[in-house]
Each structure stands twice: as C-alpha cells, then as structure tokens.
Amino acid sequence: MNARFLLPRRPRISSVACATLFFLFVGLVLTALMTHVVGTMVTSANDIDDARATRAAQASISSLKSRLSGVLQDNSVWDDAFSAATGSDPVGWAYENWGKTSADYPLYDAVVALDQLGKPFSAYLDGQPFDPLAMFGIAFAKHIESAAVAGKPPVVKFLPAGNRVFLVASNAIQPFALEDQPAYRHPVLTMLKEITPEVLAAESVQYDLKDLRLAATEEPGWLNQSLRDANGKVIGYLSWSSQRPGLALFKLVQPYIYAAIAILLVFLTGVLVFGAVESKRLAALAAVAKHEATHDSLTGLHNRAGLLLAMSLVQNARADDGLLTLHMIDLDGFKAVNDAWGHAVGDELIRRTAAAITNLHPSVASVARLGGDEFALVQRGPTLTDLDDAILDIFRTPFEIGGRIIEVGASIGTACAIALVEPLEILRRADMALYRAKEDGRGRIVRYDPALDVEREHLALLESDLRAAIASGAITPVFQPLVSAVDGSMHGVEALARWDGPRGQISPEVFIPLAEKAGLIDALGRHMLVTSIAQARRWPDLYLSVNVSPLQLCSPDFSHMVSTALETEGFDPKRLTLEITEGVLMSNPDQARRSINALKTIGVRFALDDFGCGYASIGALRTFGFDRVKIDRSLVTALEEKSNGEDVLKATILLAIALDIPVTAEGIENLHQAQILRAAGCDQLQGYLMGRPMQAGEIDIQLLEQAVLGGSRVKPLSRGSRES
Incomplete structure (x- = not known):
C-alpha cells in the first residue's frame, strides 16, 4: 500500500485563516499602490522640472550666442569699418572703435580684427593686447577661415583656452551694400565673451537654473548641458542642481502619509496576531495528526509511513553520502505465541521487542513497526554487521511475560543504498532479503543482493523488455554539462542512459548490469553511442563523453563499431571522449589497449573514470595514454x-x-567543493551544481543562455536526490 494513503487528511484551513491571508494581501496591495502613486508623483514632478531646466539651459546658450552675434553683426557690416580695415592705417582705427572698448564692454571681453590674409592686426582682451593664435591654437584659425566670406551670418562657436571657455563669434568685415563689391576674401572681425562665473550667475537668475556653473566633466547627480567647439568636440559642461520640486511636495504631505502607514501597520499587526493564534492552533492539530499518521499506536514507534519519511530525511541530510541501511526484522514463532497465550501476551511481546531494539546503536536513526510482528531499523552510514548480530542476541534469551516463558526468534533482511534509490525501493529490497532469510530456515541474516531481484522479478521477462527497448529506441540519452573550472562555460556533455520501461523508469544500476549479463551490452552501447552522436551533432562547439562498458571495450569489433558510427553520422572523432573504468585495465589489458590505440589513431579521446578509488598504477596511466581522468x-x-x-x-x-593529464571532477554539489577542486588543479567540473542530466532541448537552451550572457549559469544544488 502506498504510504500516502496512510496519512489522515489535514485539518482544513479555517475561514479565519483565509480572512487573515486576504486582509494581509489587501493591505500589502494598498501599501504598494500608495507607495507607487507617491513615488510616481515625486518622480514625475522632478522629471518635468528637470526637462524645463534643460530647455532653459539650451535657451541660455542660444541667447548668449544671439547677443554676441548681434553686436558682431552691427560692427562688421559697416562701411567705415570696411574702409578702415582695407585702408592704410587699420590698427589705430580698430583700437579706437573696438580694442579700447574691450576693457569694460558688457557684451564682449575681447575683439580681434584680421586682415584679408587672416593675420591679426588688432587683438585686445580686457583692453590689453593678446595673441589669439597662441591662446586658442589652430582651432581659432579654422574658425576665422569659415567666416572670411562676406554675405553669410556670423559664425559662433565655443573655444577652450586652457581652463577657460570663450564664446567666439566671427564675421567678414564688409560694407553694407555688399552687392557692389567684388567676391574676394574679406577681413574678419571676431568678438569673444568668456563664460565666467559672473556671466553664469546672471544666466542662472534669468533662466532659473540653480547653482549654474561651468565644469570640465559631467557633475554626478547634477543636470548637465554640453558645450562643443567648432569640431563638435565637448569642451565643457554647464552644470546645475535639480530643484526637485517633487521632493518638496512630498515633504508637505509626508506627515499624512506616515499617519496612513501607521494606521495600516496597526491594522495589519492585528490581522497577523489573530492569524498567528489561529495558525498555532492549526499547527498543533497538524502535529497530532502527523504523529498519529506516522507512528504505531501500540509501541509508539514509526509505522510504515513514518519509516519512509525517516529514510527520506536520512537521504536528504546527505550524511555519509546519503548512505543508509534498512534492517527488516520478522519474529519467528510469533503466531504460535498469539495462538497459545492470546493477543494480550502477543501485544506485550511486541512492546518488549520494541523496547529491546530501540537505541541499539548511535547510527540507528529510526525504529519502526510495520504491522503484526515485523519491525525495521534505519541505520545511517555503512552497514554494521555486529548490529544484526546484536538484534539476534536479543532473542536468544527468552522473554518472561505474566509468569510465562516466551521463546521467539528473528529473521533479518538488510538492504543498503544511497540517496539515489527511493525509500520504497530500499524497503522492497530489504523485504526481499527478509523473505529469503525466512526461506533459508529462519534465524538468519540475509543482505540484499541484485541476484534476488533477478530471481524474484523474473529475469527473463526483464531481459525481454530490455531487448525490445534497445530495438525500439526506448532507451534514450540525457546529457549532463561538463563546464570549464576557469569561467564556468559549457565545454562538453556526458551522455547518460535513461529507460522508461513498461513498468516505469528503470535505474541504470539495474539495466546496464543486466545488459552485460544478458549479452546485450554491445547492442545497448551501439544504440547509446549512435543516438548520442546524432543528437550532439547540433552542438559543434561541445565535446561528447560516452561511458563504455568493460565488456564493450574488450569486444574485438568495438573500435570498428565506433569508427563506423562516427563516419555514418559525420561526427568529428576529436569531439568524442570514451570513459572507461579501471577494472578493464586489469581484466583484459591487451584487448583494451588494442581498442584504445585503434580509436586514438582517428582522434577519439579516452578518459579514465572513477580515478582514485581503485588500483590503477602510474605505469597503466602512461601505457594506455589517457587524455583525461575523472576523479571519483x-x-x-x-x-x-x-x-x-x-x-x-x-x-x-x-x-x-604530474603525469600531464587533465582532470575532471564529478559529483560536485556545492560551491565549496567547486572552489577546492578548482584551486587543486581540476580544469573541468561536473555535477548537480553545474547542471543535472537533461534532454537535448534543454542543452540547446543552456547554450543559448551561455551565448547571451557570455558564460554559463551556475546554480546552487537543491536538496534533492543525487545524480546517477
């Protein structure tokens, strides 16, 4: 019976609890809406004023240009100025009319008059002579060149001079009646206005630009308007602070907002307090229901549902790699006790037995009564043989109940598995071992062996299903990423076999050994290799790793089979890595070497799997020339x-x-492990931290994300079952 049917229904959530959740939701929604509205109003007001200020700064610049351009137009389009500039004594006239006024004229700070060859004959800054070419460089000469043609509007640009910025306006000196003059290069008049703090202060007042100033670079947190020279290059910025009227508005309504929030918090607090009281009551009811659903009423031990839950907790805790051992105990002769002395004595015997097997060893995580006279112990870590002996010792001494001497024995079946195996499967294995112990004469200890599955589950039928699955393609590959230890990018994938059989998914731990024993491993290996290669062709930048059974590698036609598959699918042999275990190096080294050498000749790579847990020697590593090793x-x-x-x-x-062999680490489940392995010298990582085994379409998505993000996604491992 499935354990979920043993659990009673939980108490329904009361209407009060529903109302609590509803009011909390409404309160949070109202808070979010209010926050959004206020934030939007403040931000919008600030943005509107910032846009107004930016337009005002642009208008200020246009106004400065317009005023200087107007004064220049009046002074350059002037018959007297033209006559003087082209006459015999232009210097004196230019000084009296322009140079002298530069000392205190409000609209310009400097005046430069240039002859028809572009050479200055009069240049005054604040009433003092100066050299504009030395001050502004080649940019000034280019500016003058563009203004030497008469009949065009003045050319107005910003020019830098060290840390100073000038607004420079230039125009051809020309008579008013230009149509009577022949077309030639004219003298040029240039007026300059320095952008000083005084100028900016006046503009700040006129255009409502707070703290307007000139800056060499953009001021962080300020509003900025760039100033560009004749070539369009930014030479400075007008910067001013945002007045943020939205913030001022917020401060006006702030007391009312805080009052509303306080009222809402009081309301929500009341709802939470009431909801907490109700939740506590429901939790107490749920705890009682859970205890009743997972415990045996006679002994207080776990029942079947509680046992399965305890096994899951041990596996998820990852203690000792999630390894646990289940000891199933059945009392021999209990039915005779019930028949001879009645159920009251039988119940007392059950209670005495429960008390005796509890706390036998610190590694025992749970003790359960599965019904009738059957018990179970969940042990963390590797199997302890003396634990089963201690259980049998309990029954070597008769029990005394109500003045009666009761003698019973026990048969024990054990099953050990890691977290990859479901609790129900472990329970089935232990139950199968217990059945064999009782069949063998009782009072015995039988440990689960896969051979028991073969005998009990009709090996012939399973073999037939496997043969049909290989022929029909029901066994399919999934792919687990192999990522770079340096940047986390996916460099390759390992193909892993998955079989959804007629009676559900069958673990590779079952069907791969079965295929080896039934002589189907060559067909299965060929099917997996061809199918994996066919799907991996879509990833031209990834290497493909495929596990090879020792029996496959030692087959005389193995290398030919691999070569044919590669040629048929058009797959580059250099992208294929075949992973083999150490055992094949010892069982049939000569044939293994022949197959490896034949395939390495065409570019196929070989990796030694489970390195570090066996007996591969340094000499073997050198002899076989492995391209990579995978740490166990x-x-x-x-x-x-x-x-x-x-x-x-x-x-x-x-x-x-030291042997110059790259290293891959598998089974990585957390960042701590990855960091140690990366620092130790592993160049490639594999495990649930980098990615679980997935379908080919999911690999497509991973590669697309890697291309977009420029790297791989590395996700923390959830506390689920381990990889296979």
Missing part, C-alpha cells in the same frame, strides 16, 4: 567530512597533473 565522486564527497579527505583529493589530482 567519493573523493569529492569526502570534502564534507572532517577528516583528511581534502588532502587525499589534492594528492590524487597532483598525481594526474
């Missing part, structure tokens, strides 16, 4: 233990580096 996940998991796990891991990586 047990070494990565050991980083979380307070032992020398980190030292062992680093030593293993250093060995590979």
Whole structure:
C-alpha cells in the first residue's frame, strides 16, 4: 500500500485563516499602490522640472550666442569699418572703435580684427593686447577661415583656452551694400565673451537654473548641458542642481502619509496576531495528526509511513553520502505465541521487542513497526554487521511475560543504498532479503543482493523488455554539462542512459548490469553511442563523453563499431571522449589497449573514470595514454567530512597533473567543493551544481543562455536526490 494513503487528511484551513491571508494581501496591495502613486508623483514632478531646466539651459546658450552675434553683426557690416580695415592705417582705427572698448564692454571681453590674409592686426582682451593664435591654437584659425566670406551670418562657436571657455563669434568685415563689391576674401572681425562665473550667475537668475556653473566633466547627480567647439568636440559642461520640486511636495504631505502607514501597520499587526493564534492552533492539530499518521499506536514507534519519511530525511541530510541501511526484522514463532497465550501476551511481546531494539546503536536513526510482528531499523552510514548480530542476541534469551516463558526468534533482511534509490525501493529490497532469510530456515541474516531481484522479478521477462527497448529506441540519452573550472562555460556533455520501461523508469544500476549479463551490452552501447552522436551533432562547439562498458571495450569489433558510427553520422572523432573504468585495465589489458590505440589513431579521446578509488598504477596511466581522468565522486564527497579527505583529493589530482593529464571532477554539489577542486588543479567540473542530466532541448537552451550572457549559469544544488 502506498504510504500516502496512510496519512489522515489535514485539518482544513479555517475561514479565519483565509480572512487573515486576504486582509494581509489587501493591505500589502494598498501599501504598494500608495507607495507607487507617491513615488510616481515625486518622480514625475522632478522629471518635468528637470526637462524645463534643460530647455532653459539650451535657451541660455542660444541667447548668449544671439547677443554676441548681434553686436558682431552691427560692427562688421559697416562701411567705415570696411574702409578702415582695407585702408592704410587699420590698427589705430580698430583700437579706437573696438580694442579700447574691450576693457569694460558688457557684451564682449575681447575683439580681434584680421586682415584679408587672416593675420591679426588688432587683438585686445580686457583692453590689453593678446595673441589669439597662441591662446586658442589652430582651432581659432579654422574658425576665422569659415567666416572670411562676406554675405553669410556670423559664425559662433565655443573655444577652450586652457581652463577657460570663450564664446567666439566671427564675421567678414564688409560694407553694407555688399552687392557692389567684388567676391574676394574679406577681413574678419571676431568678438569673444568668456563664460565666467559672473556671466553664469546672471544666466542662472534669468533662466532659473540653480547653482549654474561651468565644469570640465559631467557633475554626478547634477543636470548637465554640453558645450562643443567648432569640431563638435565637448569642451565643457554647464552644470546645475535639480530643484526637485517633487521632493518638496512630498515633504508637505509626508506627515499624512506616515499617519496612513501607521494606521495600516496597526491594522495589519492585528490581522497577523489573530492569524498567528489561529495558525498555532492549526499547527498543533497538524502535529497530532502527523504523529498519529506516522507512528504505531501500540509501541509508539514509526509505522510504515513514518519509516519512509525517516529514510527520506536520512537521504536528504546527505550524511555519509546519503548512505543508509534498512534492517527488516520478522519474529519467528510469533503466531504460535498469539495462538497459545492470546493477543494480550502477543501485544506485550511486541512492546518488549520494541523496547529491546530501540537505541541499539548511535547510527540507528529510526525504529519502526510495520504491522503484526515485523519491525525495521534505519541505520545511517555503512552497514554494521555486529548490529544484526546484536538484534539476534536479543532473542536468544527468552522473554518472561505474566509468569510465562516466551521463546521467539528473528529473521533479518538488510538492504543498503544511497540517496539515489527511493525509500520504497530500499524497503522492497530489504523485504526481499527478509523473505529469503525466512526461506533459508529462519534465524538468519540475509543482505540484499541484485541476484534476488533477478530471481524474484523474473529475469527473463526483464531481459525481454530490455531487448525490445534497445530495438525500439526506448532507451534514450540525457546529457549532463561538463563546464570549464576557469569561467564556468559549457565545454562538453556526458551522455547518460535513461529507460522508461513498461513498468516505469528503470535505474541504470539495474539495466546496464543486466545488459552485460544478458549479452546485450554491445547492442545497448551501439544504440547509446549512435543516438548520442546524432543528437550532439547540433552542438559543434561541445565535446561528447560516452561511458563504455568493460565488456564493450574488450569486444574485438568495438573500435570498428565506433569508427563506423562516427563516419555514418559525420561526427568529428576529436569531439568524442570514451570513459572507461579501471577494472578493464586489469581484466583484459591487451584487448583494451588494442581498442584504445585503434580509436586514438582517428582522434577519439579516452578518459579514465572513477580515478582514485581503485588500483590503477602510474605505469597503466602512461601505457594506455589517457587524455583525461575523472576523479571519483567519493573523493569529492569526502570534502564534507572532517577528516583528511581534502588532502587525499589534492594528492590524487597532483598525481594526474604530474603525469600531464587533465582532470575532471564529478559529483560536485556545492560551491565549496567547486572552489577546492578548482584551486587543486581540476580544469573541468561536473555535477548537480553545474547542471543535472537533461534532454537535448534543454542543452540547446543552456547554450543559448551561455551565448547571451557570455558564460554559463551556475546554480546552487537543491536538496534533492543525487545524480546517477
């Protein structure tokens, strides 16, 4: 029976709780709306005034240009000025009419008169002679050149002079009746107005620009209007502070807003207090219901639902790599006790047994009664053989109940698994081992072995299903990313086999050994290789890694099969990496070497999987010429233990580096592990932290995101089941 049917229905959420959530939602929505409205009003008022100020600054600049241009027009389009500039004594006339007035004239600070060749013959700044070419450089000469043609409006530009900025206006000196004059280069009159703090102060008052000033660069937090020279280059900025009328308006209504918020907070506090009281009451009811749903009423131990929950908690806690052992205990001879002495004695025997097996060992995480005379112990970490012996020792001494001597025995079935295996599957395995223990004569301990599955689940039928699945393509690849340890970008993927069989998803731990035992591994390997290559062709920038069974590698036609698959699919052999385990190096090294050498000749790469947990020698690594090694996940998991796990891991990586073999680390589940492995010298990382096994379409999305973001997405690992 599924455990979920054993759980009673939770108490319904009361109408008060619903009302609490509703009023909280309404209150939060009102707060958000009010905040948005006020913020929008303040921001809009500020933006409107800033736009007005920007237009005013532009108008101020236009006004300065217009005033200087008007004065220049009056002085340059003048018959007397033209006659003097082209006469025999232009210097004296220019000084009396222009140079002298530069000392105190409000509309300009400097006047420069240039002859028809563009050479200044009169230049005065604040009533004193000066050299405009030395002051402004080549930019001044280009400016004059553009104004030497008569009949055009004055040329007005900003020019820098060191840390000073001048508004420079130039126009050809010409008679009023220009049509009577021949077309030639005219003398030029230039008037300059320095942009001084006094000038800006006057503009600030006139155009309502607060704290208007000239700055070399944009003032952070201020409003800015650029000033450009004749070439369009920015030579400075007019900067002024925003008056922020929206903020002033906010300060006027601020007391009323705070009052409204205070009232709303009082209201919400009342709703929360009432809701908390109601939630506490419901939580108490839920706790009682949960205890009743997960505990046995006779012994107080967990029942089946509680046992499954306890197993899940042990797995999710990741203690000892999520490893747990389930001990199933069945009392031998209990039915005879019930029949002989009645159910009252039987119930007392059950209670005595429950008390005896509780707290047998610190590694026992949970004790359960599964019904009748069946018990279970959940043990964290590796299996302890003396724990089962201790259980049997309990029943070697008879129980004394009501003056009666009661002798019963026990049969024990155990199953050990990591977090990849579902609790129900572990329960089934332990139950199968218990069944075998009772079949073998009782009073025995039987540990779960995959062979029990073969016998009980009709190996022939499963083999037939597997054969059909390979033929029909029901076994499909998923892909787990292989990412760079340097920048987190995806460099490759590992193809992993998945099978949704007729009776549900079948673990690779089951069907791959079955394929090896049934002689189907070559067909399965060929199918996985061809299918993976066909899907990986869409990722031309990724390497593809495929696991190879030792039986496949030792097959005489293995290299030919791989070569044919690559040629048929048009797949670059240099993109393919075949991963093999250490065992094949010892079981059949000669054939393995022949297959490896044949495939390496065409560019296929080889990686040694599970490196560091076996017995591969340095000589073997050199002999077989591996292109990469993959650190066994047990070494990565050991980083979380307070032992020398980190030292062992680093030593293993250093060995590979010393042999000049790149290192991949798999089974990475958190940033702490990734940082240690990256610092130790791993250049490639794999694990749930980088990405779970996924369909080809999901890899497409990952690559698209990587192309857009310029890197890979690295996500923290959720507390779920481990990878397979």
